[in-house]
Amino acid sequence: MRLWGRRRQVVGIAAMCALSFLTTGCFDRMELEQQAFVVALGVDKAPGNMVDCSFLISLPVNPNGGGGGDAGNQPTASKGPITFRAHSITEAMQLANSSVERTLTLSHLSLILFSSSMAKHGLDPEIRPLVRYREFRRTTFVAVSEGNARDILAANAPVLEKSTSRWADDIADVGRRSNLIPVTQLHDFLRRLEDAHEDPIVPLCAINQTAASSSGSSLPSGGLSYTAGSISRAGGNPVEWSGAAVFRKDKQVDELNGRQVMDLRMLQGRLSRAKYTFPDPYNKNETVGLTIRRERAPEVNVQLTRPMQISVVIPLEGDLISTQVTTNYDLPAARTKLQRTVDQALSKELSTLVTHLSHDDGVDVVPISRYVRGRFATYSAFAQYPWEQQLSSANINVQVQLQVRRFGIQSKPVQST
Structure with missing residues (x-):
């Protein structure tokens, strides 16, 4: 028994010595x-x-080593x-x-x-x-x-x-x-x-x-x-x-350009907060400024017909941050007119952008294809669908629904005496 125990010790020590040669070292270290x-x-x-x-x-x-300050x-x-x-x-x-x-x-x-x-x-x-x-x-x-x-x-x-x-x-x-x-x-x-x-x-x-x-x-x-x-x-x-x-x-x-990127992020539903300027609805020579952000995710409806029909509804909310006229947009009638003017301008702007990217460039950078992906039984069937060909002739309509929530610190225009 003693001989067997001694053999086990010798084998263990030999194994440890052999394994030490297999351990990694720091020969390839890089300071x-x-x-x-x-x-x-x-x-x-x-x-x-x-x-x-x-x-x-x-x-x-x-x-x-010094250098004076964090910079x-x-x-x-x-x-x-x-x-x-x-x-x-x-x-x-x-x-x-x-x-x-x-x-x-x-x-x-x-x-x-x-x-x-x-x-x-x-x-x-x-x-x-x-x-x-x-x-x-x-x-x-x-x-x-x-x-x-x-x-x-x-x-x-x-x-x-x-x-x-x-x-x-x-x-x-x-x-x-x-x-x-x-x-x-x-x-x-x-x-x-x-x-x-x-x-x-x-x-x-x-x-x-x-x-x-x-x-x-x-x-x-x-x-x-x-x-x-x-x-x-x-x-x-x-x-x-x-x-x-x-x-x-x-x-x-x-x-x-930068404005079109803001529009694209709006279509993607990723617009966190952006500042837009529009012609004033009461004076086309003046402007109004709004901070616009996403209220809810865009509602996209795609009909796989020939030609394909695409409709996008984008709910937004905004704050009035600047105006060059004395119109009181806190009044319901003025606020409604402002919202309608911005809705029409942005809807036209976004429709033009998506149509240009789809028809002229033949690209889908939104991408709209994500909204039809679940209609196919397999990914292979989705990948083989002629999406780009259909998109190049699609009828695209974008509708913006803006709600102006706030009017800054001072809601009414400055009144001179």
Whole structure:
């Protein structure tokens, strides 16, 4: 018995020694001081079926190293984007280490910016590596730039934010509040590509050349614009975000301005709060301003006839926030006229937008197809249904039902004495 117990001890010790060689070690560890954190990636089309990849690298700051205030302790940007030409994004990352003294890592990547020329050519060849390479998180924001993406990253000069690692998150947060741009993550883009009869949209940015060249002392000549790169302003960040790029699967086919994106979010039932301006019903030369938000989800009715009939009813509620006339909209008759005027204007505006996207672009970015998906017994039957062909000739009617709830702090107009 003693001999058997001793043998068991020897076998146990030998097994432990053997297993110790199978345990993982830290031979491949990567210290913070050995990594270059890419916070934004710009992708432009290059000759010879190649791409120009621009990396914006964050420079971490030691929180114990001083710097005067919280702003001094935030990660700052490198001197500018670093661009490499390669066959793919992953190959460009490999080439980047020929001049960057630290290993590039995408663990803090927050924005992938594609140029409009590449988006119009098709993003499928570039999206596929992003799905396979584990460093690309699906929560990364995706956007399209007018012109080269490298120029956007080089010209970007945030007004308030000093941390490049937070810049894209701040833009997305503002987009959710203002509704001027859609907030699209890589996961959202991929899901729209894979689902039948759905098409993606991504935010659009551009350089405002007038704002970039002006000193901020005077505004340029021109009217109101919600289009990125053409907004009438002076000073500030040359890069502005407004509108969206519309895709038919992986190819960009159209653009929306900021006002149209607000309309689209209203159709999707995702309008949290947006400020609209309309002609005053009592004086067409003046305007009224309202804050509009969703009251209930839109009611969508689709009849699969030939041609297809689509009717959308959108219940909204709003607050009167500005008026240039002395009309007392607190009175029932004036309020009713205001609601009727806004209903007609928005109904026409939304019907025009959906008809243009469906008939001219052949896309469904709402998407309306979700409302008929449950009528098919299987997903295969739904995917084989000629939805786009039917949608291109559909009769579409959008009806807005607005209820003005409040009139600001002062409900009645100012009375001069």
